[in-house]
Amino acid sequence: MSRKVAVFAFNGEGMCFLHALMNALDMKKKGYDVKLIIEGAATKLIKEVESGDMPYSKLYANAKDAGLIDCVCKACETKMNSLESAKGQDLPLCDDMSGHPSMQRYMEEGYEIIVM
Secondary structure, three states, rough: OOOEEEEOOOOHHHHHHHHHHHHHHHHOOOEEHHHHHOHHHHHHHHHHHHHOOOOOOHHHHHHHHHHEEEEEEEEHHHHHHHHHHHHHHHEEEEEEOOEEOOOHHHHHOOOOOEEE
């Protein structure tokens, strides 16, 4: 059985998001069952990557293509004015905990939680 890890990207600073993407991709490459959850201020970056000009745009595309983005926080997407970008990118939205993704759900499924 492979190790299960849920990476919660909360920080809206680009370099932190870049590292969340890099780590998720690295773990996937090494055989981990990885889920990336984009929460908090990081949700604003969904809109920024659409241009392809951000330093993390290619990594984001790789993570998306690999199916690593399990969900994006619906409440935070709304607050950060990037909900339409998430919908346009066909990203799954989560709102099972008062509008936000629940860490408990991932823990119940056996995932280790990493918050970045």
